Amino acid sequence: MTGVTDVPSGAPARIETPRAGDPRLARLSLNQRTTAQWSLPEALDGARAAGLESIGLWREPVADVGLEKAAQLVAASGLRVSSLCRGGFFTAADAGAREAAHTDNLAAIDEAVTLGTDVLVLVPGGLPGGSRDLPGARARAAEAIARLAPYAGERGVRLGIEPMHPIFAADRGVVSSLRQALDIAEEHPAEQVGVVVDTYHLWWEPGVEEQIARAGERIVAYQVCDWITPVPADNLLGRGMMGDGHVDFAAFTRAVAATGYAGDVEVEIFNADVWAQAGEDVVATMARRYAELVEPYL
Amino acid sequence: MTGVTDVPSGAPARIETPRAGDPRLARLSLNQRTTAQWSLPEALDGARAAGLESIGLWREPVADVGLEKAAQLVAASGLRVSSLCRGGFFTAADAGAREAAHTDNLAAIDEAVTLGTDVLVLVPGGLPGGSRDLPGARARAAEAIARLAPYAGERGVRLGIEPMHPIFAADRGVVSSLRQALDIAEEHPAEQVGVVVDTYHLWWEPGVEEQIARAGERIVAYQVCDWITPVPADNLLGRGMMGDGHVDFAAFTRAVAATGYAGDVEVEIFNADVWAQAGEDVVATMARRYAELVEPYL
Numbered sequence: 179m180t181g182v183t184d185v186p187s188g189a190p191a192r193i194e195t196p197r198a199g200d201p202r203l204a205r206l207s208l209n210q211r212t213t214a215q216w217s218l219p220e221a222l223d224g225a226r227a228a229g230l231e232s233i234g235l236w237r238e239p240v241a242d243v244g245l246e247k248a249a250q251l252v253a254a255s256g257l258r259v260s261s262l263c264r265g266g267f268f269t270a271a272d273a274g275a276r277e278a279a280h281t282d283n284l285a286a287i288d289e290a291v292t293l294g295t296d297v298l299v300l301v302p303g304g305l306p307g308g309s310r311d312l313p314g315a316r317a318r319a320a321e322a323i324a325r326l327a328p329y330a331g332e333r334g335v336r337l338g339i340e341p342m343h344p345i346f347a348a349d350r351g352v353v354s355s356l357r358q359a360l361d362i363a364e365e366h367p368a369e370q371v372g373v374v375v376d377t378y379h380l381w382w383e384p385g386v387e388e389q390i391a392r393a394g395e396r397i398v399a400y401q402v403c404d405w406i407t408p409v410p411a412d413n414l415l416g417r418g419m420m421g422d423g424h425v426d427f428a429a430f431t432r433a434v435a436a437t438g439y440a441g442d443v444e445v446e447i448f449n450a451d452v453w454a455q456a457g458e459d460v461v462a463t464m465a466r467r468y469a470e471l472v473e474p475y476l
Numbered sequence: 477m478t479g480v481t482d483v484p485s486g487a488p489a490r491i492e493t494p495r496a497g498d499p500r501l502a503r504l505s506l507n508q509r510t511t512a513q514w515s516l517p518e519a520l521d522g523a524r525a526a527g528l529e530s531i532g533l534w535r536e537p538v539a540d541v542g543l544e545k546a547a548q549l550v551a552a553s554g555l556r557v558s559s560l561c562r563g564g565f566f567t568a569a570d571a572g573a574r575e576a577a578h579t580d581n582l583a584a585i586d587e588a589v590t591l592g593t594d595v596l597v598l599v600p601g602g603l604p605g606g607s608r609d610l611p612g613a614r615a616r617a618a619e620a621i622a623r624l625a626p627y628a629g630e631r632g633v634r635l636g637i638e639p640m641h642p643i644f645a646a647d648r649g650v651v652s653s654l655r656q657a658l659d660i661a662e663e664h665p666a667e668q669v670g671v672v673v674d675t676y677h678l679w680w681e682p683g684v685e686e687q688i689a690r691a692g693e694r695i696v697a698y699q700v701c702d703w704i705t706p707v708p709a710d711n712l713l714g715r716g717m718m719g720d721g722h723v724d725f726a727a728f729t730r731a732v733a734a735t736g737y738a739g740d741v742e743v744e745i746f747n748a749d750v751w752a753q754a755g756e757d758v759v760a761t762m763a764r765r766y767a768e769l770v771e772p773y774l
Contacts, residue, residue, distance in 0.1 A: 348705050385656075408711070424646040
């Protein structure tokens, strides 16, 4: 219809690409990982060129240009920062390693403030090497969050616990469902600890719509991408462009919107095929798919 | 210590292989899929040679020799049949396909009776091609089980709903947690519908020990194997020998035993590296790992 093709699928674009100023783009945020082929300055320029108003930052590419410089670039871009990814990795068996993680998370909170966002995404961490004590690792994650929460509150940053798909329970994230994330978050004031709702991680969860309703004001970030099959050999890179997989974005987005969530919607895609494309094409496909599959249900 | 090595890891055996008559083998069942390199007659012979008293059968290798012939071979072997795998695949969007699935499941119940087992394992099925309606697929699975349950009861066969790891929610099993499986099972008499507790599928589930306690007499099969990382490229083959991965078999087995479960314990491993070994070595490793990691907690 438009003569344009989507990436990485190569399918014909189903709608025109929304342009700068299109109200459908008002809440769309480019998570930096979606265009990992871009440096921070390139991502800022690319997001602005596509008419976006928001970006989700990662600590590593921020560190690549230096925190203060990054903050200047972000401020100059005029973009909002929807979140900073990521703190966490709390589950070490060794007390010294946990202390180091705490210190690093304090720094991440400060970085969020410097960059101008009030959301720090937390990836809990996996089982320590050789350990099979999943309840123990989960307890350590909850304890670390409890220790971190007051400082986040002092700095005006909300911690977002990100439940991760159970495929990652061993090696990345021991918080495996929204229900479990809320059990942890609800021990703390909502202005300190919330949850990240990511369609990729949660689409399979029985009763997830009830859990989203339960989350209410605790949703600090809404991240979208698709669950695609077959799952790639590198499972970490199994995220797909919205519409290329199995997720019902309408149902998910309606449930999130029903909580009153008024924040940005981040598109976060880890996918080698996406990263092999030109960043401009990725952002354009993302904007079309978002405008078609997500935004109408907000 | 014994000069023997485990398969497929190649690690030295940590204990002597239990021999025929060892009481530790009394409840160990060889699920046929663990030695997929063996035909049914080979599996029956291999299990007996290793001193096992039980086997878990699959419909396809049974069909390869013919049902009546298979039943004769099983009876002659003196082995118990701990379960028949598998019925299910209930989620088709097309009513005709669902009717065919129902008919096939009636046949599977009859096959279970003929083979001398009272347990039919049900794999619910995934999303139909192109569908993103996960709640709909789940509802169809529950409806199909409700339709099947009375006939199972008439024939003295218990249906075992197998919750599957969420990695399979799109393409194989839309029942993703023990909690969800029990929500379905509890709509029916316990002598008709129960659940399969499989460590590989459930090890990540928050609160799984409480769900196992809730299951109580509804546990119709306890299957063990390990969750290994990295997950292989073919995710279906990512099951490991007990002890090679991240599962805490002591905690899981204690929880199952606490329900009063007195049935067999099936070792069910889908793994190309395991299938590349001699069946005798697989069964011997299985018996050692089971005697070390599982049986003491029954």
